[in-house]
Amino acid sequence: MTTVTVDNKEYEFESLSEETRAQFVSLQFADQEIAQLQARLAAMQTARNAYAQALGSLLAEKDSVVQ
Numbered sequence: 114m115t116t117v118t119v120d121n122k123e124y125e126f127e128s129l130s131e132e133t134r135a136q137f138v139s140l141q142f143a144d145q146e147i148a149q150l151q152a153r154l155a156a157m158q159t160a161r162n163a164y165a166q167a168l169g170s171l172l173a174e175k176d177s178v179v180q
């Protein structure tokens with residue numbers, strides 16, 4: 114039997130109602146999607162930092178600055 118933990122309480126998954134199991138599966142799906150989005154966000158933040166650094170380097174090479 115599979116045991117699942119929700120709010121620090123353990124439950125036998127098979128003994129839960131169909132509706133409860135469906136909600137649990139939906140919660141797992143949402144958590145997985147959030148984790149994937151967080152990973153994508155981290156990658157985009159890293160890329161943005163690299164672009165900003167490259168832009169700064171290119172602008173530093175330029176002699177004329179408009180003030």
